[in-house]
Amino acid sequence: MQLHKTIHKTNPPILSPNLSEYEDIRSNFEWSSIEKELDWLPNGGLNIAYEAIDRHCLKGNSNKIAMIWEGKNGEKEQYTFEEMRIHTNKFANVLKNLGLNKGDRVFTFLDRTPEIYFSVFGTLKAGCITGPLFSAFGPDPVRDRLENSGAKVLITQPDLREKIKDILHELPELKHVIIINKNNRSELPLNYGEINYHEVMNEADNEFDEISTTRDDYSIMHYTSGTTGKPKGAFHRHNAAIQHYITGKWCLDLHPDDIYWCTADPGWVTGTSYGMCAPWINGVTQVIYEGGFSARKWYQIIQDYNVTVWYTAPTAIRMLMKAGNEVPKNFDLSQIRFCASVGEPLNPEAVEWSKEFLGLAFHDNWWQTETGAIMISNFQFMDIKPGSMGKPLPGIFPGIVDDEGNEVSDGHRGQLAVRPGWPSMFQGYWNDKERYDSRFKNGWYITGDEAIRDKDGYYWFVGRSDDVINTAGHLVGPFEVESALIEHPAVAEAGVIGKPDPIAMEVVKAFVSLKEGFESNDKLRRELMAFARNKLSAGVAPREIEIIETLPKTRSGKIMRRLLKARELGLPEGDTSTLEDD
Numbered sequence: 085m086q087l088h089k090t091i092h093k094t095n096p097p098i099l100s101p102n103l104s105e106y107e108d109i110r111s112n113f114e115w116s117s118i119e120k121e122l123d124w125l126p127n128g129g130l131n132i133a134y135e136a137i138d139r140h141c142l143k144g145n146s147n148k149i150a151m152i153w154e155g156k157n158g159e160k161e162q163y164t165f166e167e168m169r170i171h172t173n174k175f176a177n178v179l180k181n182l183g184l185n186k187g188d189r190v191f192t193f194l195d196r197t198p199e200i201y202f203s204v205f206g207t208l209k210a211g212c213i214t215g216p217l218f219s220a221f222g223p224d225p226v227r228d229r230l231e232n233s234g235a236k237v238l239i240t241q242p243d244l245r246e247k248i249k250d251i252l253h254e255l256p257e258l259k260h261v262i263i264i265n266k267n268n269r270s271e272l273p274l275n276y277g278e279i280n281y282h283e284v285m286n287e288a289d290n291e292f293d294e295i296s297t298t299r300d301d302y303s304i305m306h307y308t309s310g311t312t313g314k315p316k317g318a319f320h321r322h323n324a325a326i327q328h329y330i331t332g333k334w335c336l337d338l339h340p341d342d343i344y345w346c347t348a349d350p351g352w353v354t355g356t357s358y359g360m361c362a363p364w365i366n367g368v369t370q371v372i373y374e375g376g377f378s379a380r381k382w383y384q385i386i387q388d389y390n391v392t393v394w395y396t397a398p399t400a401i402r403m404l405m406k407a408g409n410e411v412p413k414n415f416d417l418s419q420i421r422f423c424a425s426v427g428e429p430l431n432p433e434a435v436e437w438s439k440e441f442l443g444l445a446f447h448d449n450w451w452q453t454e455t456g457a458i459m460i461s462n463f464q465f466m467d468i469k470p471g472s473m474g475k476p477l478p479g480i481f482p483g484i485v486d487d488e489g490n491e492v493s494d495g496h497r498g499q500l501a502v503r504p505g506w507p508s509m510f511q512g513y514w515n516d517k518e519r520y521d522s523r524f525k526n527g528w529y530i531t532g533d534e535a536i537r538d539k540d541g542y543y544w545f546v547g548r549s550d551d552v553i554n555t556a557g558h559l560v561g562p563f564e565v566e567s568a569l570i571e572h573p574a575v576a577e578a579g580v581i582g583k584p585d586p587i588a589m590e591v592v593k594a595f596v597s598l599k600e601g602f603e604s605n606d607k608l609r610r611e612l613m614a615f616a617r618n619k620l621s622a623g624v625a626p627r628e629i630e631i632i633e634t635l636p637k638t639r640s641g642k643i644m645r646r647l648l649k650a651r652e653l654g655l656p657e658g659d660t661s662t663l664e665d666d
């Protein structure tokens with residue numbers, strides 16, 4: 085590790101886009117030619133960590149900076165590819181010494197510190213499956229994920245361990261808890277049986293020569309929300325490296341000298357595919373900022389580290405817009421040459437705003453946890469149609485289909501679907517084959533989104549085709565929130581919807597009815613808000629709770645969220661023939 089040195093600015097170079105002959109490349113595209121741009125393991129296998137780190141060291145880039153990190157308390161660290169190689173080798177050895185085997189699940193529950201990157205890539209080198217969790221999670225989401233995945237190892241930090249200490253004994257398959265006390269930030273002691281990360285890393289060997297994964301071995305899993313049931317663990321293969329690489333190159337237009345910043349947390353798939361894999365597989369230096377959103381701080385990061393390529397989310401862009409047009413004028417943002425956004429619809433006003441204040445249009449792209457990498461994109465070379473998600477990545481074949489899985493014509497709304505078989509496609513939901521199978525129809529993978537393709541081949545997002553809520557780019561399953569609320573002794577029933585919001589797109593709103601003997605009042609409402617926040621996390625818990633007499637239900641007893649939403653928004657109630665009689 086070296087301390088960060090000041091980088092002196094030069095004018096941003098004019099670079100030609102990595103992808104320009106789109107139609108030609110698309111019609112003659114073969115994944116096999118992209119595969120040749122990766123190095124592959126000496127034994128013919130494939131490993132994301134090897135492609136992201138080791139291969140750059142073997143090609144004379146050992147001393148290139150891979151990670152520039154700024155901590156939430158202002159700490160600054162940076163790591164070369166060689167330092168990354170050693171830290172990740174060491175962590176792979178730690179797991180090996182603990183007796184872990186290929187395919188074992190290893191989860192992180194950490195703030196965005198360098199150690200999360202060492203742990204994730206070390207886990208991949210060891211052939212285990214990595215599952216990064218948001219550090220904002222409360223105990224319930226952590227327990228659900230560790231339990232469902234049967235995780236053997238959890239890597240966490242003292243303050244977060246405190247938050248979840250009561251659920252750890254509920255996880256019989258969890259064998260080891262590794263504690264990282266970054267820069268001695270915490271004074272909390274280790275508990276009996278916990279492993280001190282710093283100690284075992286010190287003792288571990290610098291070399292790890294046993295990477296033995298193939299392209300088909302599982303690599304990363306992320307839990308994502310559906311309409312019903314608890315979140316599902318979508319898992320991917322090392323094969324995803326191929327698509328991480330080419331989307332980094334074509335959709336984010338990464339060039340070797342770029343300084344890249346992705347604002348997503350590794351708890352979200354964007355934070356692993358594009359906050360870890362894609363930039364490093366492309367050998368690019370990336371900035372990681374541990375802190376949360378602040379308009380001034382974000383502009384400062386871009387200025388101080390000379391960020392040239394920036395990948396963020398529409399909610400963040402709207403928050404920057406809200407912070408005012410004067411703020412960016414105080415910073416030198418002239419080094420940025422490309423910026424992209426994902427996670428929610430990017431409204432045309434945000435594109436216009438960025439043109440004015442950054443001198444660049446945000447390029448929207450579309451993908452989801454299950455797709456593992458970008459599928460539809462506004463590429464650097466092409467004309468943006470503000471509000472559109474762009475065109476398919478070469479090698480990806482999306483379509484707009486009806487409920488039977490038949491394609492509808494251009495200009496008509498339908499389900500956004502994709503022909504299966506792309507390299508980063510998810511391989512299943514952990515322990516839930518039925519649900520995985522239900523995502524395919526008539527030879528299509530059905531994404532759960534509705535969209536329109538126009539006559540020029542651009543895709544336009546219309547909305548979700550289910551009850552899943554998109555708040556600030558994060559999917560929240562109503563069931564998860566309802567389950568947490570009904571654990572409160574006062575709550576009889578809960579129904580959760582997404583309420584439109586000008587900044588976060590939607591916020592979570594809950595309706596609850598009370599059990600006999602409880603009185604509806606503001607104190608109880610506030611208590612329920614705090615209860616949900618504690619169990620879930622601030623991002624997932626309801627922003628609003630309304631206590632009502634009874635919830636509308638079908639005759640079979642299912643809460644009609646659709647009706648709750650229509651009533652909330654003052655919209656027509658639609659078909660209520662299945663509504664339970666009052």
Ligand code: AMP
Binds near residue numbers: 426427430448554559
């Ligand atoms: P996640 O799996 O959490 O990454 O969420 C994926 C979902 O976010 C998609 O299925 C969409 O509903 C939404 N989403 C992602 N990118 C876009 C985009 N560019 N425009 C509109 N919605 C998007």
